[in-house]
Every structure is written in C-alpha cells, then in structure tokens.
Amino acid sequence: MEAPSPAVRWTVEDVLGPGGIAEGVWPGYEARPAQIRMTQAILDRLLEGGPIAVEAPTGVGKTLAYLLAAVLSGRRVLVSTHTKTLQDQIVDSDLPKLQALLARMGLALQRARPDDGPPGPHEIRFALMKGRANYLCLAKLDRKSQQGSFGFGDAADPLVQIRSWSEQSERGDRVELGQLSEADGIWSELDARSETCTGSRCPRYDACFVVRMRKEAQAARLIVVNHHLLLSDLALKAEASLSDRGSFGEVVPDADALILDEAHGLDQVASEYFGGQVSLRKLERLSKDVATFLAETPAASSACSVHLTRAQVETENLFRNLPPVDGRVRIAAAGGTGAENTQWEPARSRLGATEAALRALAADLEALAHADPVSEPLARRALELWEGIRFVLAAEDPDFVYWSERQGKSASLGASPILASNLLRHHLFPRFGAVAMCSATLSAGRKDLSYFLESLGAPEDTETLVLGSPFDFERQAALYLPANVGAPDGPAGVERALPVLQSLVELVGGGALLLFTSNRAMREAYRRLKPKLAHPASMQGEAPKRELIQDFVARAPAVLFATASFWEGVDIPGDPLRLVVIDRLPFDPPTDPLLAARAERIE
Numbered sequence: 001m002e003a004p005s006p007a008v009r010w011t012v013e014d015v016l017g018p019g020g021i022a023e024g025v026w027p028g029y030e031a032r033p034a035q036i037r038m039t040q041a042i043l044d045r046l047l048e049g050g051p052i053a054v055e056a057p058t059g060v061g062k063t064l065a066y067l068l069a070a071v072l073s074g075r076r077v078l079v080s081t082h083t084k085t086l087q088d089q090i091v092d093s094d095l096p097k098l099q100a101l102l103a104r105m106g107l108a109l110q111r112a113r114p115d116d117g118p119p120g121p122h123e124i125r126f127a128l129m130k131g132r133a134n135y136l137c138l139a140k141l142d143r144k145s146q147q148g149s150f151g152f153g154d155a156a157d158p159l160v161q162i163r164s165w166s167e168q169s170e171r172g173d174r175v176e177l178g179q180l181s182e183a184d185g186i187w188s189e190l191d192a193r194s195e196t197c198t199g200s201r202c203p204r205y206d207a208c209f210v211v212r213m214r215k216e217a218q219a220a221r222l223i224v225v226n227h228h229l230l231l232s233d234l235a236l237k238a239e240a241s242l243s244d245r246g247s248f249g250e251v252v253p254d255a256d257a258l259i260l261d262e263a264h265g266l267d268q269v270a271s272e273y274f275g276g277q278v279s280l281r282k283l284e285r286l287s288k289d290v291a292t293f294l295a296e297t298p299a300a301s302s303a304c305s306v307h308l309t310r311a312q313v314e315t316e317n318l319f320r321n322l323p324p325v326d327g328r329v330r331i332a333a334a335g336g337t338g339a340e341n342t343q344w345e346p347a348r349s350r351l352g353a354t355e356a357a358l359r360a361l362a363a364d365l366e367a368l369a370h371a372d373p374v375s376e377p378l379a380r381r382a383l384e385l386w387e388g389i390r391f392v393l394a395a396e397d398p399d400f401v402y403w404s405e406r407q408g409k410s411a412s413l414g415a416s417p418i419l420a421s422n423l424l425r426h427h428l429f430p431r432f433g434a435v436a437m438c439s440a441t442l443s444a445g446r447k448d449l450s451y452f453l454e455s456l457g458a459p460e461d462t463e464t465l466v467l468g469s470p471f472d473f474e475r476q477a478a479l480y481l482p483a484n485v486g487a488p489d490g491p492a493g494v495e496r497a498l499p500v501l502q503s504l505v506e507l508v509g510g511g512a513l514l515l516f517t518s519n520r521a522m523r524e525a526y527r528r529l530k531p532k533l534a535h536p537a538s539m540q541g542e543a544p545k546r547e548l549i550q551d552f553v554a555r556a557p558a559v560l561f562a563t564a565s566f567w568e569g570v571d572i573p574g575d576p577l578r579l580v581v582i583d584r585l586p587f588d589p590p591t592d593p594l595l596a597a598r599a600e601r602i603e
Contacts, residue, residue: 010105012043012069013036015068015072015101015105016035016039018031022101024104026100032470034060034468035061035064038054038060038066039064040069042259042436042438043073045434045436046070046077046256046257049434050435050459050461051435051436051461052434052436052462052463053436053442053449053452053458053463053465054465054466055443055449057469057470057471058471059469059471060467062261062440063094063261064097066259066261066436067098068098069436070257070259071098071102071107075434076257077221077255077257077258077259078258078432079224079261080225080261081224081226081227081262082226082265082568083226083262083565083568084130084175084226085545085565085568086226087128088546089570089571091111091126091128091224092546102124106122107122107123108122109124110123111128111216112126112216112217112220113216114216114219116219124222125219125220127216127222128213128216128224129214129217129225129251130213131226131232132192132210133191134173134175135172135174135192136162136166136169136172136190136192137192137197137204137209138204138207138209140196141163141190142204143296144190145159158186162187169209172209174191178547181541192209194377195289197377198374218253225252227265227269228273229251230258232273235427237431254431256432257433257435257436258431258435261438262439263438263456264442266420266424266437267420267424267455270420274416274423275400275415276388276414277414277415278392278412279413280409280410281412283312283315283316286378286382289378289381290365291308293375294308296372297371300371301364304364304365307361311357311358311360311361311382315354315357315389317354318351318389319347319411320411321347322344322411322413323343324406325406326406327405328403328404328592328593329403330402330593331344331392331395331403331413331593332344333394334348334393334395334396344393347404351390354389355390358382358386359382359383362379363379365378365379365382366379388413389413391415399417400416400417400418403416403593418597420457421454424457425457428457435458437452442466443466448464480504493521493583494524494525498528498529501514501529501581504579509535509557509578510534510557510558510559511556511575511576512535512558512580513562513572513580513581514581515562515563515582516583517564517584517586518563533559535557535558537560537561538551538552538559538560540561540565540566545565548560549570549572552576553572556576557578567586
C-alpha cells in the first residue's frame with residue numbers, strides 16, 4: 001500500500017474523545033469508548049494491512065467509526081453494504097454529518113464529479129455505485145418515447161414524469177424519482193441493465209448515467225457499493241485474470257482496502273451470486289425484448305419470429321415438466337436411479353429441443369448485428385438462458401446444490417455453491433491490502449467469531465474485536481411475545497394478528513414499523529388495519545424507500561407497513577420510532593435445499 005496522505009494528522013482521540021472536535025460540531029455529542037476503540041482498531045488495520053472483524057452492536061456508531069477510519073487512513077477505500085437502503089443512508093445521512101466534522105479539521109469532503117481534476121491535498125472525494133438496474137437508460141427512454149404508446153402530453157403519465165426528471169437529474173438514480181411508485185412496472189422497461197446495452201456504440205453513450213457513475217468512482221477515494229456489485233466485480237476480475245485479459249469487464253475500481261458493513265450477510269449473497277438462476281420470468285423478459293427489437297428492425301426476416309416462438313414454446317414446455325410441487329425442491333444428479341432422479345426425467349427429456357430452439361434464435365440475432373448492435377446482447381441472453389438450464393438440470397458439480405422452485409404460475413431453476421468460503425478466500429481477501437468486516441451480529445451468541453470467519457474463508461490471522469452494547473435493555477426496552485396469535489401463515493394468521501397489532505400501536509401512540517415476511521400479509525394487514533388507526537399510515541411500494549422513511553419521520557407519530565428490504569439499514573433515531581413488530585423471524589426452513597446441503601457438508 002502507498003503511504004497515507006501527510007495532510008491527515010489527527011488522532012482518533014483528537015476527533016471523538018472527550019473534549020474532542022466532535023463535541024464542538026455535533027450538539028449533544030457524547031464520547032463513546034466503544035466507538036473510539038472500533039475506529040482505532042480499523043484505522044490500524046488500514047494503515048498496517050491485514051483483516052479485522054468487529055462486532056459492534058446497535059448504538060456503538062459503527063458507520064461513523066469505519067468512515068472516519070477510512071478518511072484518516074489516507075487510503076483509497078471501498079465500502080460495501082448489504083442493501084441499497086444502507087448505501088443511500090450512508091450518502092444522504094452519514095457522509096453529510098462527517099462532512100461537517102472534517103471541515104472543522106481542515107478537510108473538504110465532497111461528492112466526485114466525472115470532470116474533476118486531481119484532488120487538492122486537503123480534499124477527499126466520495127462516490128456511490130449501484131447496479132445498472134438502478135439507473136435510467138436514455139436510449140431506452142428515447143425509443144419508448146418514439147413509440148408514443150403512453151399518450152405524451154398527460155402530465156400524470158409516468159413516461160412524461162420520467163422524461164421530465166431525466167432532463168434535470170445529474171445521475172439518473174431511481175431513488176431520486178420519488179413520484180414513481182415502486183409497484184409501477186414502467187421502470188423495468190427503461191432501466192440500464194446490461195441485457196440490451198451496446199456500450200460505446202450507443203447513441204447516448206456520452207450522456208449515459210452508468211458511464212457517469214463509473215467516472216465518478218474513478219475520481220473518488222471513498223467508494224460506496226453494495227455486496228452484489230462487489231461480488232459481481234470480483235467474479236469478473238477473477239475471470240479476467242484467468243484469461244489474461246487485464247482489467248476487462250471491471251465494474252468497481254481497484255482500492256487499497258475494503259470495509260464490509262453488515263458483513264454477516266456476505267456469504268449468503270455470495271451463494272446467490274456465484275450460483276445462478278433461470279426462470280420463466282427471464283424467458284418472458286427476453287421474449288418481450290426480442291419481439292420489440294424484431295418489430296423495429298426492417299432487416300429481420302419472418303424466420304426470426306418463427307424461431308422466437310419456437311424458443312418460447314420449447315422452454316416453457318421444459319419448465320412445465322418440472323415436478324408440480326410448490327416451493328423449492330432439490331435436484332438430484334443426472335444418471336441416478338430411484339424416485340429422486342426419475343421425477344426430473346420429463347424436464348431433462350426436453351433439453352435437446354430447448355437447446356436447438358434457443359441456439360437457433362441466438363444465431364438469428366447474431367446475424368442481425370450489422371443492422372442494430374442491440375441484437376448482440378439479446379443473442380447472448382438466449383445462450384445464457386440455455387447454459388443456465390443445462391447447468392442446473394445436469395447437477396454435476398458436487399460443490400453446488402441444485403433446485404427447482406414453483407410459486408403459483410412462476411417457475412425457476414437455480415444453483416448455489418454449498419459453501420461460499422472457498423470462493424471468498426481466493427477472490428476477495430487477496431485483492432485488498434486490508435479488509436475490515438463489521439456487523440452487529442457476528443458472534444451469534446458464541447464467545448468468538450470463528451463460525452463467521454470460517455463462513456467467509458477469512459485468513460487465520462484475522463484480528464477480532466467484540467464490543468459491548470451501550471444500551472441498558474432491561475431499562476430501555478420491552479420485548480412482547482403474544483401467546484395466542486399462532487403461526488402467521490395464511491389469511492387466518494393475519495386475522496388473528498390484527499387486534500394485537502392495533503392494540504400495540506395504540507399503546508405506544510404510533511411511531512410503529514410493522515414488518516412482514518410476505519407481501520400478501522403486508523397488503524392484507526394494511527388494507528384492514530389502516531382505517532382503524534388514529535395515525536397516518538403508509539405501505540412499502542407506494543413510494544421509494546427513502547421517500548417512505550422521510551415521510552414516516554415527517555408525519556410522526558406514523559405507522560409504516562413493510563417487508564424484507566426494511567429489515568436492515570433503516571435508521572430512524574429518537575421518538576419517531578417507538579415500536580417494531582415482526583410477524584415471523586425470517587429463518588429458512590430446514591428443508592431448504594441449500595440449508596440441507598450445508599448441514600450434510602458439515603456432518
């Protein structure tokens with residue numbers, strides 16, 4: 001690693017200790033010994049190199065601790081969080097607070113811009129990177145506008161709203177579009193995911209929001225990403241190193257150090273990412289995109305449409321021949337005997353016809369590349385769909401678990417590595433001079449962090465630090481487990497819970513976050529309970545998460561109904577949040593294929 005910037009001359013105690021700089025910047029600030037210990041421990045690792053894992057319970061102030069350590073180190077640091085909600089919280093809330101503190105220290109913290117020149121000696125730039133689906137594709141918007149299918153001129157039309165917003169937005173981030181409901185499907189037709197991206201050949205490349213995001217990250221010293229984006233980048237770089245292609249396909253810029261926030265979730269994300277999933281929904285999206293492309297391409301022949309129809313029919317037939325069981329079912333390796341194997345034979349017998357149909361469609365699309373480069377990513381998607389189906393149904397690699405899943409009319413096939421530790425050991429830790437892993441829940445009730453460290457494949461010399469909670473839970477909190485509500489399954493579960501939910505909200509006088517493990521239960525509870533509440537109520541999906549949280553605080557005491565994405569990364573300090581209700585702890589059932597395979601591997 002390079003030496004830290006000589007401009008940073010402050011100690012952690014100077015900044016966060018009693019009588020320190022923070023006391024003069026933030027009203028009501030109190031020095032927290034645990035926060036000071038955490039900041040110093042991470043700073044030491046960033047300067048000296050090596051890994052560290054820190055368990056910092058709620059109230060320690062871990063976000064400020066690792067952000068300040070990153071700044072004081074003078075290193076280029078990648079900060080990876082578990083969710084986009086956490087990313088937005090860091091950029092919208094935590095970094096502005098840190099900005100005021102650093103200003104008192106003579107340091108300027110500001111967001112990077114793509115045209116920035118070299119930074120000054122006292123200047124620190126940060127950038128935010130999300131997955132491509134979070135950004136608007138201007139080329140798609142142009143094509144959609146030209147189709148005239150939404151009646152331009154109506155101010156309430158979502159396409160008109162997006163067009164107006166796109167002309168004012170600097171970064172094209174979906175989270176800025178507060179007036180568009182999360183339930184509105186128009187965004188999925190306009191986002192910048194790579195499925196139809198033509199790169200530098202795109203007519204809107206120079207104005208592309210994804211290109212801008214990457215340029216800002218190149219100019220920044222502190223880069224905020226999420227675990228999915230981090231793992232996507234690691235996989236691409238690993239592939240590039242094996243094929244001797246240098247930095248081909250790079251998503252996230254290189255950095256001296258990595259800070260993993262909510263690190264307890266990384267192995268689960270790695271299992272999802274380094275595996276794969278194909279589904280009828282992916283087929284439907286591909287079919288829709290190809291049909292639109294063929295309709296707009298004069299060079300396309302009638303044979304292209306015939307091959308598209310055949311690909312749809314054959315792939316749907318294969319999915320229809322999967323076992324008719326709701327939920328996830330583990331797939332046995334091909335070639336075996338017994339009922340576990342024979343139930344997959346109807347789907348496997350369709351592999352040849354499915355391959356022929358998807359390859360024929362891909363060949364047609366590749367032949368149209370001279371007319372429109374959009375055909376190339378469409379052809380790639382057709383081949384990737386086939387490769388995913390083949391890989392899962394073959395079920396050949398003993399280090400993966402394979403499964404099929406049905407939920408109503410939807411069906412999917414998937415594969416996940418049984419243990420992500422080997423992948424992370426070889427592709428994550430060697431890439432950074434220092435790695436700091438932070439979370440409130442790493443020890444899981446044990447006296448050490450060994451289970452967590454093993455799950456991530458962390459080096460044996462990883463330093464650990466377990467901090468205590470600053471809260472007196474017996475005096476400051478109450479835990480209530482209703483005895484007669486029963487399981488939250490089905491309509492009857494919601495029915496039984498409604499009186500309890502209403503009583504609890506009334507007891508605390510609003511300020512309630514009601515969390516559900518299914519969208520169905522959330523919507524049903526909201527529909528039936530909202531008219532009975534004396535407080536303003538809102539539901540996830542009515543607006544972007546950031547808007548919902550801001551509205552929840554502004555209208556306090558209020559009630560917010562939400563699901564999984566509000567389980568982590570939501571920071572609502574003080575009186576606006578008095579009550580959190582959870583209908584069911586979100587543990588996977590022991591019959592889940594991945595959980596069962598991991599248990600077998602441990603045995």
